[in-house]
Structures are given as structure tokens and as C-alpha cells.
Amino acid sequence: MTLAEFTPLLPDLLLLALALAVLKIDLWSEDGEAGFHLTWIGLAGLALLLAFGSRSDAVFADYHITAASRVWKLLFTLATLATVFLSRPYFRAGGNARGTLAKSGAFFGLLLLCMQGMFALVSAGNLIVFYLGLELATMPIYALAAYQPRDADSAEAGSKYVLMGGFSSALTLFGISFLYGATGSLGFPALEAAVRAAPADPALWGGIFFLLGGLGFKLAMAPLHMWAPDVYQGAPTPVMAFLSVASKAAAVAALATLFLSPLNAVRPDLAPCFAAAAVLSMVAGNLGAMRQKDLRRFVAYSSVAQVGYMLLAMLGEGDGSRAALVYNLVTYGVTGFALYFIMGVIGKEGPETMSGLRGLSRRHPGLAVLLVLCMFSLAGVPPLAGFLGKFMLFSAAAAEGHYLLVGIAVANAVVSFYYYMLVVKEAYIAPPGEAAAIRLRPLQIMVLWGLGLALLVLGVCPAPADWLARAAGN
Amino acid sequence: MNLTACLLLSAALFSIGAYGLVTRRNMIAALMSLELMVNAALINFIAFARFGGTHAGQGDAQAGSLFALFAVAVTAAEMALALAIVVAVHRQRRHLDIRELDGLHG
Amino acid sequence: MTEYIIIGVFALVGILFAGAAMVFSRLAAPRFPDVGKKLNSYESGEDAIGSARIQFKIGYYLFALVFLVFDVEAVFLFPVLGVLRSAGSATASGSILSPLFVWCELLLFIAILAFALFYAWKKKVLEWE
Numbered sequence: 001m002t003l004a005e006f007t008p009l010l011p012d013l014l015l016l017a018l019a020l021a022v023l024k025i026d027l028w029s030e031d032g033e034a035g036f037h038l039t040w041i042g043l044a045g046l047a048l049l050l051a052f053g054s055r056s057d058a059v060f061a062d063y064h065i066t067a068a069s070r071v072w073k074l075l076f077t078l079a080t081l082a083t084v085f086l087s088r089p090y091f092r093a094g095g096n097a098r099g100t101l102a103k104s105g106a107f108f109g110l111l112l113l114c115m116q117g118m119f120a121l122v123s124a125g126n127l128i129v130f131y132l133g134l135e136l137a138t139m140p141i142y143a144l145a146a147y148q149p150r151d152a153d154s155a156e157a158g159s160k161y162v163l164m165g166g167f168s169s170a171l172t173l174f175g176i177s178f179l180y181g182a183t184g185s186l187g188f189p190a191l192e193a194a195v196r197a198a199p200a201d202p203a204l205w206g207g208i209f210f211l212l213g214g215l216g217f218k219l220a221m222a223p224l225h226m227w228a229p230d231v232y233q234g235a236p237t238p239v240m241a242f243l244s245v246a247s248k249a250a251a252v253a254a255l256a257t258l259f260l261s262p263l264n265a266v267r268p269d270l271a272p273c274f275a276a277a278a279v280l281s282m283v284a285g286n287l288g289a290m291r292q293k294d295l296r297r298f299v300a301y302s303s304v305a306q307v308g309y310m311l312l313a314m315l316g317e318g319d320g321s322r323a324a325l326v327y328n329l330v331t332y333g334v335t336g337f338a339l340y341f342i343m344g345v346i347g348k349e350g351p352e353t354m355s356g357l358r359g360l361s362r363r364h365p366g367l368a369v370l371l372v373l374c375m376f377s378l379a380g381v382p383p384l385a386g387f388l389g390k391f392m393l394f395s396a397a398a399a400e401g402h403y404l405l406v407g408i409a410v411a412n413a414v415v416s417f418y419y420y421m422l423v424v425k426e427a428y429i430a431p432p433g434e435a436a437a438i439r440l441r442p443l444q445i446m447v448l449w450g451l452g453l454a455l456l457v458l459g460v461c462p463a464p465a466d467w468l469a470r471a472a473g474n
Numbered sequence: 475m476n477l478t479a480c481l482l483l484s485a486a487l488f489s490i491g492a493y494g495l496v497t498r499r500n501m502i503a504a505l506m507s508l509e510l511m512v513n514a515a516l517i518n519f520i521a522f523a524r525f526g527g528t529h530a531g532q533g534d535a536q537a538g539s540l541f542a543l544f545a546v547a548v549t550a551a552e553m554a555l556a557l558a559i560v561v562a563v564h565r566q567r568r569h570l571d572i573r574e575l576d577g578l579h580g
Numbered sequence: 581m582t583e584y585i586i587i588g589v590f591a592l593v594g595i596l597f598a599g600a601a602m603v604f605s606r607l608a609a610p611r612f613p614d615v616g617k618k619l620n621s622y623e624s625g626e627d628a629i630g631s632a633r634i635q636f637k638i639g640y641y642l643f644a645l646v647f648l649v650f651d652v653e654a655v656f657l658f659p660v661l662g663v664l665r666s667a668g669s670a671t672a673s674g675s676i677l678s679p680l681f682v683w684c685e686l687l688l689f690i691a692i693l694a695f696a697l698f699y700a701w702k703k704k705v706l707e708w709e
Contacts (some may be wrong), residue, residue, distance in 0.1 A: 152566040170511035177518035186534020
């Protein structure tokens with residue numbers, strides 16, 4: 001084995017080095033500036049490396065580097081990068097009305113370690129690596145959810161997440177133990193062969209249901225979503241952003257990694273299960289989101305509904321589904337982060353609630369327009385990114401003949417339009433009294449423009465979708 | 475001692491853990507219940523590794539034992555983190571009653 | 581099926597056995613509800629001072645935490661050493677693990693752990709004031 005053979009592994013190793021370096025810098029730098037710059041430069045470099053670097057696949061025992069895993073990793077990297085930028089004002093004194101976050105070095109270190117877990121998760125060729133990746137991708141978020149100093153809500157969110165997360169990992173572990181018992185092996189190829197050979201083994205099905213329960217919790221799929229609103233609301237906004245995009249993507253990746261490859265043989269039998277969970281998630285998410293006043297809680301319910309749409313892809317056939325999932329996560333990530341940056345902007349002076357949005361059209365017309373674009377995209381209105389994401393998901397399910405489900409999903413999308421418009425309405429209500437104009441920082445302007453353009457480009461230009469479909473489809 | 479006995483034991487442990495997690499009001503007791511559930515899974519792994527599972531042919535006995543080892547380490551880390559959060563909750567609220575944790579609502 | 585029956589019978593006999601013993605001792609034992617003397621310490625036992633529920637210093641907890649992590653991690657070194665001997669032959673997934681590769685992985689693992697210890701040290705977890 002020569003050194004050159006390790007080049008496909010380079011992003012994973014660099015990420016580890018970056019995480020350790022950020023933690024190390026944190027020991028000496030007083031204000032955390034150096035840690036912030038190292039983190040974002042490192043992540044940007046990593047994204048470039050993943051997008052344009054080595055394209056060769058490699059197998060290191062049970063760690064598989066494939067084109068599909070590279071796409072997932074790129075997605076995680078970009079989501080983390082956006083989270084790092086989003087967290088910038090939250091660490092600055094007076095940057096947020098809820099209070100200033102402290103210890104940015106540890107914060108970024110935990111984010112990077114979390115990402116390392118996600119990397120392992122999508123490269124897993126073995127249930128051990130899969131489980132370790134899943135746990136590493138979850139555990140730092142327990143700490144991050146409780147990160148707001150001297151804040152009872154944040155501590156409560158952390159405790160709820162750690163109990164629910166612990167429960168879900170116990171379920172996952174119990175499920176994996178039965179999979180092991182049913183197949184006698186933990187490697188994915190052997191697992192696949194065993195599942196094909198004896199698809200009706202009761203131990204296998206016991207394992208699958210526990211596993212599905214555990215992953216369902218992580219994914220916040222109804223009826224296992226009740227932790228999400230509390231955790232999203234209590235956690236600091238950057239952590240909520242990471243949870244709703246990166247962590248959600250990791251859970252979807254976990255589901256796709258298992259059920260679109262080694263357990264693919266039993267997936268048709270699971271279709272009713274996925275369909276029921278999809279419908280429940282859409283309905284629970286949409287009904288819940290209608291009543292919310294707090295924006296973080298609103299995001300939680302809206303993301304539960306998004307999970308419902310994404311579960312439709314699990315009904316479709318392998319490659320198309322994977323591409324649809326990835327593309328939808330990209331569009332959801334772009335839209336979500338645009339919304340979270342707006343929340344960050346209004347959170348500087350007031351609470352991050354619906355009424356906090358009031359007068360946005362007066363205070364900064366550009367932001368209000370971006371908010372409208374976001375909400376249209378989340379609802380799936382045609383020329384925007386969210387539409388194409390939903391379209392790909394629905395067509396993946398429709399290709400397999402699930403027309404009724406697609407009908408229900410479209411109906412739900414129409415209903416969701418109502419409450420997304422409620423948010424827009426708030427932004428165009430003029431508050432009584434004088435509204436101070438909002439002044440944005442250069443970083444915020446840059447990111448907001450980037451996300452806004454991406455919202456439009458990803459919706460009208462099919463080239464990125466094609467590229468992702470080819471890359472993720474393997 | 476055979477596979478069925480081990481599986482019954484682990485199923486009992488898992489159910490006791492799940493019951494405890496739902497009913498116990500103290501957060502530390504809930505974490506202990508969680509530990510029971512994880513231990514049930516560990517017993518499963520070791521039992522399948524020792525007696526072989528329900529599959530045909532030769533299984534990989536080492537893998538199961540190894541997984542149990544990894545799971546122990548992961549759970550230890552998870553519990554350490556959970557206890558740190560328990561400390562944070564106690565500092566804020568001066569109690570650890572799960573049912574009184576109701577500051578977050580829509 | 582017979583295994584289940586055996587277990588059922590076993591459980592039943594166990595419950596009956598323990599239950600019978602408890603019921604019998606309850607019926608047969610003389611009862612002297614004299615609390616004062618019964619709670620005295622036996623022979624040369626110490627008298628208890630204060631409550632058993634005392635507050636521990638948070639430092640204990642941090643120490644225990646660091647110890648816990650390293651304690652469990654040590655367990656991983658043994659399987660790796662077990663693999664090290666057989667390294668060089670083909671593994672199940674077809675790739676060949678060279679001993680050097682395994683050795684480097686081990687070093688990386690220990691280096692990460694050492695870094696964690698270093699981090700804890702610099703964060704003053706190991707100081708006892």
C-alpha cells in the first residue's frame with residue numbers, strides 16, 4: 001500500500017486534522033477570532049477538495065469512498081460552513097438579543113467532530129462504522145443544544161435531546177443486534193447477501209423495525225417527532241440550523257445508506273411503513289406549523305413536513321431516489337439557511353418570533369423580498385429551488401406508481417402555502433411607531449446574496465440537479 | 475444457557491428500561507433506564523456471537539463481540555455527556571424532575 | 581417450543597420457591613418492633629455521622645469523566661494488537677491490510693486520545709483546587 005492510495009481518504013483525514021487544530025487554537029486564543037477564521041477557511045478548502053479533488057473510489061476495509069459518499073460529504077461540509085457563518089454574530093457581544101454565546105473554539109470543534117461522524121456514516125461499509133458515525137454525528141449536538149449560557153430553555157432542550165437521542169440510539173443498537181443475529185455478519189455485502197437469501201426471517205424483521213424506529217427519531221419523522229419542536233426552540237439558532245439541515249441530511253443519508261443498498265431487498269415490503277410515516281409527517285408538520293409564534297419552533301414543524309416529503313423518495317427505486325433526496329436536501333438547505341440568516345438579523349434587537357419580523361419590509365426591503373422567496377421556495381412555488389426539489393421527490397414516488405401518495409403530498413404542499421404566507425404577512429405589517437433601518441455586515445450581505453441567487457438558480461437551471469443526480473446515483 | 479434464554483433476558487431488560495424511561499420522573503433514573511436498554515442490546519450481541527444467530531451457515535463471531543466493545547465505549551461517552559447536561563439543568567432549575575421541564579411550548 | 585416451557589416452569593418454580601420462603605418466614609418469625617436497639621451499630625461498627633446524601637465537589641465528576649473515557653478506550657488497544665499479528669493477509673472485503681497501516685492507525689488513535697488529554701489538561705480539568 002503506497003501513500004498515493006490514501007488520496008481518496010484525504011478529505012476525511014483533513015477534517016480530523018482541522019477539528020483538532022481548531023480545538024488546539026482554542027486553548028491559546030482569547031477571543032476565538034483565530035478559531036473562526038481557521039474553521040471557515042478549512043471548511044471552504046474541504047468543500048473545494050470534495051468538489052474538484054480526487055474522483056477515484058477506494059475501499060479501506062470497511063470504509064468505502066464512493067462518488068455518492070463524496071456528494072453527501074460535500075453537502076455536510078457546505079451546511080456546516082453556513083452554520084459557522086450564521087453563528088458569527090451570536091458570539092459577538094450584543095449580536096443577539098437572547099444573549100452572547102461563549103467559547104467559540106469548542107463550539108466549532110464540536111461542529112467539526114459532528115461532521116466527522118457524518119463522513120463516517122456515509123462511508124460506512126459495515127454496521128460498526130455506521131453506528132459509530134451515527135453516534136458521533138449526534139452526540140456533539142447534545143452539548144451544542146445546551147450551549148446558550150445561563151439559559152434554562154437551552155438546558156432543557158439539551159436534556160430533552162439527550163434523553164430522546166439516547167433512546168433512539170438504544171433502539172438502533174437493539175435493531176442492529178437483531179440484524180447481526182439474523183445474518184451473522186456486520187459487513188454490508190454479507191448483510192445484503194443474507195437478506196436476499198432469507199428475507200422473511202423474523203429476527204431480521206425485528207431488527208429492521210427497531211432500526212427504523214431509532215432512525216425515525218433521529219430524522220424527526222412522525223410519530224417520533226415530538227422532541228423536535230422543543231429542542232429546536234430551546235437550542236441556540238445556529239445549532240437549530242445545523243440540526244435542521246446537516247443533522248437531518250445525516251439521518252436521511254443513514255436511511256438511504258441502509259435501505260437503498262444492503263437492505264434494498266426488503267424495501268418493497270416496507271413501502272406501507274414509509275408511506276404511513278410520510279403522510280403522518282406531512283400532516284403533523286403542517287398542522288403543527290400553523291399555530292406557531294416562535295420562529296425556531298415553526299422551523300421544527302416545517303422540517304417535520306419536509307421529512308414527510310423526503311420519505312416519499314424511499315418508495316422509489318435506488319438511484320433516482322438517492323439523487324432526489326440529495327437534491328431536495330440541497331434546496332432545503334439553501335432555503336433554510338436564507339431564513340435562518342434573516343432570523344439572525346432580526347434576532348439582533350428582538351426575539352426571533354413571528355412578531356419580531358414585523359416591519360421588515362420598511363426596515364430593509366431587500367430582506368423582506370428574500371423572505372418572500374424563502375417562503376415560496378419552502379412551499380414549492382415553481383420558479384424556485386424548493387419546487388424542483390419537491391418535483392424530483394414526487395416523481396421518484398410516482399415512477400413506482402404511488403399516485404395517491406403523491407396526491408396527498410401535493411395537497412399538503414398547497415396547505416403549507418397558507419402558513420408560509422402567514423410569515424410573509426408579518427413581514428409586511430407595519431408596526432406602530434418608528435422602525436429603525438437594519439444595517440447588515442459585509443459577511444451577511446455576501447451570504448444572503450449568495451443564498452438568494454442559489455434559490456433562483458437551483459430552481460430554473462437543471463444543470464446542478466443533473467450533476468448531482470449523476471454523481472449521487474453512482 | 476442457550477440463545478433463547480439470553481434473548482428473553484435481553485428482551486426483559488429492554489422492556490424494563492423502556493418502562494423506566496417513560497415512567498421515572500428523575501432524569502438520572504431515566505438515564506439509568508436508558509443504560510438498561512443499551513445493555514439489553516449488548517447481551518444480544520454477545521449471545522449471537524456465542525451461540526450463532528438464526529442465519530444459515532457460518533457467522534462472524536468476532537464481529538459481534540467487537541461491536542459490543544464499541545457500543546460500551548460509545549455509551550460511556552454518551553452518559554458522560556448526558557450527566558454534564560444534567561448538571562447544567564440542575565444549575566438552572568434546582569431540580570431534575572422531567573415532568574417539570576415544561577419551559578418550552580408553542 | 582420445549583425451551584419456552586422449560587423457562588416458564590423454571591420461572592414459576594423460582595417465584596414459588598422465593599415466595600414460599602418469604603411467606604413462611606413472615607408467619608413463623610417472632611416480631612419485636614423495638615426500633616431503638618435494632619438500629620444500633622453492631623459490634624465495633626462506627627456510628628453514622630450526618631446524612632448519606634452529601635454534595636460532592638464538581639471536581640470529582642470531571643475527574644471521573646476523563647477517567648471513564650480513557651478507561652474504556654484502553655479496551656480497544658487489545659483487539660488492534662490481536663489484528664496486528666494477522667495483518668498482511670487478505671481480509672474479508674478483499675483488501676490487504678499491511679502491518680504498517682494498522683500500526684499507523686493505532687498511532688493515530690492514541691494521538692487523538694493524547695490530544696484529548698492535553699485539551700483537558702489545558703482546560704484545567706486536572707487541577708484540583
